[in-house]
Amino acid sequence: MLAKFSTAAACAVALSIAATTAHAGAADYAFEPVKAEMKKGDDVVVAIRLTNKTTGKPVTDAVIFKTRVDMAPDNMADMESPVTAVQAPEPGVYAFKTDLPMAGRYQVTLSAKIQGETETVTGKVIVKAVK
Numbered sequence: 001m002l003a004k005f006s007t008a009a010a011c012a013v014a015l016s017i018a019a020t021t022a023h024a025g026a027a028d029y030a031f032e033p034v035k036a037e038m039k040k041g042d043d044v045v046v047a048i049r050l051t052n053k054t055t056g057k058p059v060t061d062a063v064i065f066k067t068r069v070d071m072a073p074d075n076m077a078d079m080e081s082p083v084t085a086v087q088a089p090e091p092g093v094y095a096f097k098t099d100l101p102m103a104g105r106y107q108v109t110l111s112a113k114i115q116g117e118t119e120t121v122t123g124k125v126i127v128k129a130v131k
């Protein structure tokens with residue numbers, strides 16, 4: 001019985017290692033806020049720079065297909081704000097209009113399709129709203 005259990009455990013470990021390797025591409029990208037701090041309020045534009053860490057170059061052709069803004073960093077993950085994509089100020093920067101109704105930290109989660117990557121690349125960025 002014991003032997004059977006450890007085989008299953010070893011299998012689970014092998015599986016999780018394989019999953020990590022498959023997602024290695026996503027680790028090659030950096031998501032950074034253009035401005036890490038801004039005034040709280042409605043219709044605030046949050047801009048995020050996407051860079052290829054290997055080349056140091058901006059990623060200009062990403063398709064951001066899912067965006068979520070919430071206050072998870074301040075233990076208010078259910079406090080979610082609506083997000084609308086807006087015109088990017090420069091290549092490699094992706095901008096979104098959202099509401100930052102209270103002072104505190106907000107997490108912006110972006111799901112992106114990037115040319116040459118089969119996997120979805122997910123980035124998490126934290127911005128701070130001040131009074």
Ligand SMILES: [Cu+2]
Pocket residue numbers: 071074076079102104
């Ligand atoms: Cu809040």
